[in-house]
Amino acid sequence: xxxxxxxxxxxxxxxxxxxxxxxxxxxxxxxxxxxxxxxxxxxxxxxxxxxxxxxxxxxxxxxxxxxxxxxxxxxxxxxxxxxxxxxxxxxxxxxxxxxxxxxxxxxxxxxxxxxx
Amino acid sequence: xxxxxxxxxxxxxxxxxxxxxxxxxxxxxxxxxxxxxxxxxxxxxxxxxxxxxxxxxxxxxxxxxxxxxxxxxxxxxxxxxxxxxxxxxxxxxxxxxxxxxxxxxxxxxxxxxxxxxxx
Numbered sequence: 001x002x003x004x005x006x007x008x009x010x011x012x013x014x015x016x017x018x019x020x021x022x023x024x025x026x027x028x029x030x031x032x033x034x035x036x037x038x039x040x041x042x043x044x045x046x047x048x049x050x051x052x053x054x055x056x057x058x059x060x061x062x063x064x065x066x067x068x069x070x071x072x073x074x075x076x077x078x079x080x081x082x083x084x085x086x087x088x089x090x091x092x093x094x095x096x097x098x099x100x101x102x103x104x105x106x107x108x109x110x111x112x113x114x115x116x
Numbered sequence: 117x118x119x120x121x122x123x124x125x126x127x128x129x130x131x132x133x134x135x136x137x138x139x140x141x142x143x144x145x146x147x148x149x150x151x152x153x154x155x156x157x158x159x160x161x162x163x164x165x166x167x168x169x170x171x172x173x174x175x176x177x178x179x180x181x182x183x184x185x186x187x188x189x190x191x192x193x194x195x196x197x198x199x200x201x202x203x204x205x206x207x208x209x210x211x212x213x214x215x216x217x218x219x220x221x222x223x224x225x226x227x228x229x230x231x232x233x234x235x
Contacts, residue, residue: 031221033221033222033223035222035223040227040228041227041228042120042207042209042225042226042227042228043161043207043223043225044225045222045223045224046222047222048221048222055221056221056222058222091161104151104163104166105163105211105223106163107153107160107161107162108160109159109160110160
């Protein structure tokens with residue numbers, strides 16, 4: 001069990017550029033989640049996958065955001081035409097898909113995005 | 117929608133003393149899960165303790181215990197024998213149970229409490 005990993009750890013980009021983040025969940029965890037955390041706030045849920053299916057999206061996930069999880073393994077989160085308001089820590093978590101949603105979510109170290 | 121409130125932005129405690137962090141939540145669901153997560157500076161979030169709403173017994177994990185008051189919708193975290201390594205942001209989080217018909221699988225977090233340990 002190597003834990004949830006995220007790459008890159010830091011990303012600095014200019015406004016208007018596209019960025020893509022990657023998350024590798026704990027092996028055999030079939031649920032994967034994306035959150036966004038701004039300074040001084042708790043994480044906010046963005047979206048989640050069960051295997052390769054994206055089952056839920058928050059209203060925070062604007063049209064500029066897209067997430068994928070091909071083959072139900074790693075996931076990518078892409079932000080198009082970045083804005084300064086997108087600057088935040090993007091957290092990934094994974095959990096086993098236990099009945100009733102009992103699985104605890106385990107978090108990765110996050111990707112810190114700075115949009116200049 | 118569920119909400120989670122942590123009314124203490126910052127708490128300070130002397131090393132080896134006991135501290136209690138408060139959390140209240142609002143929900144119309146009867147079955148759910150509650151969590152406390154710890155986020156040390158520049159480090160990833162780790163689970164401290166979890167509580168299933170259908171269990172009356174309060175969860176404990178070594179020096180960490182909770183006081184779960186379902187009727188009052190309160191979920192406080194007690195840290196005994198505080199250690200320097202306990203210094204971190206602590207987040208209370210809520211998650212629906214699909215058994216209760218709650219559709220949201222993501223966690224709803226409070227704003228966090230910054231815990232300072234005085235040596």
